[in-house]
Amino acid sequence: MTVTLALSKGRIFDETLPLLKAAGIEVTEDPETSRKLILPTNRPDVRVVLVRATDVPTYVQYGGADMGVAGKDVLLEHDGSGLYQPLDLNIARCRMSVATRADFDYAAAVKQGSRIRVATKYTTVARQHFADKGVHVDLIKLYGSMELAPLTGLADAIVDLVSTGSTLRANHLVEVEQIMPISSRLVVNQAALKLKADVLRPLIDAFESAIQP
Ligand SMILES: Nc1ncnc2c1ncn2[C@@H]1O[C@H](COP(=O)(O)OP(=O)(O)OP(=O)(O)O)[C@@H](O)[C@H]1O
Numbered sequence: 001m002t003v004t005l006a007l008s009k010g011r012i013f014d015e016t017l018p019l020l021k022a023a024g025i026e027v028t029e030d031p032e033t034s035r036k037l038i039l040p041t042n043r044p045d046v047r048v049v050l051v052r053a054t055d056v057p058t059y060v061q062y063g064g065a066d067m068g069v070a071g072k073d074v075l076l077e078h079d080g081s082g083l084y085q086p087l088d089l090n091i092a093r094c095r096m097s098v099a100t101r102a103d104f105d106y107a108a109a110v111k112q113g114s115r116i117r118v119a120t121k122y123t124t125v126a127r128q129h130f131a132d133k134g135v136h137v138d139l140i141k142l143y144g145s146m147e148l149a150p151l152t153g154l155a156d157a158i159v160d161l162v163s164t165g166s167t168l169r170a171n172h173l174v175e176v177e178q179i180m181p182i183s184s185r186l187v188v189n190q191a192a193l194k195l196k197a198d199v200l201r202p203l204i205d206a207f208e209s210a211i212q213p
């Protein structure tokens with residue numbers, strides 16, 4: 001019985017490696033140099049598949065992978081039925097925030113009840129956030145480079161991920177509101193958890209013991 005773990009290249013892969021190691025699993029090929037999408041591990045019954053970060057929940061939900069690691073941002077935008085989320089792995093930490101140009105008075109716009117144009121990849125989270133605040137927004141869906149939207153006049157504000165703040169600074173934007181902290185979670189296919197419990201349960205337990213506070 002083989003267990004398939006879905007990861008995205010970059011920070012999720014890098015930050016999941018120590019957790020895998022704690023579970024006795026070592027990925028034996030480097031995704032940055034290999035062109036392979038299926039990577040073997042030192043365990044013949046465990047393999048890693050490389051998918052886009054936003055595709056991890058889809059792979060796990062439909063059984064293309066038994067488990068995976070996905071950001072809370074990605075999970076909130078995905079319809080999570082069939083997905084078991086047993087652990088917050090506390091990796092790939094950042095926050096979801098509202099940012100604007102420095103010369104846009106966000107507080108005043110909110111206070112006056114103005115309609116604000118907001119560009120974002122995270123329309124579900126943004127819609128909920130502004131509805132909770134009672135702020136009227138026109139949401140513009142983008143798939144990347146959100147920082148460009150206020151600079152070109154496409155939008156007044158963006159909802160994006162912020163970590164060090166250097167991307168915002170480099171584009172002369174300011175963080176005007178924090179929406180929520182973000183980290184990555186382990187997601188498990190519910191049917192696989194039953195059928196492959198002998199392999200999956202010890203893995204989940206090992207991950208849990210290795211989570212850094
Ligand atoms: N600057 C950051 N610092 C820490 N964690 C981050 C940062 N940016 C994103 N993340 C987290 O890491 C996850 C993966 O980010 P990554 O940049 O690898 O994918 P992506 O480019 O957002 O997704 P996709 O490739 O599907 O468009 C995100 O879903 C988020 O939870």
Ligand SMILES: O=P(O)(O)OC[C@H]1O[C@H](OP(=O)(O)OP(=O)(O)O)[C@H](O)[C@@H]1O
Binds near residue numbers: 160162163167168
């Ligand atoms: O506050 P910062 O530390 O600048 O991080 C924030 C940036 O990180 C993410 O992008 P991306 O995944 O492209 O970031 P990366 O360049 O670190 O990969 C996010 O969409 C922001 O643009």
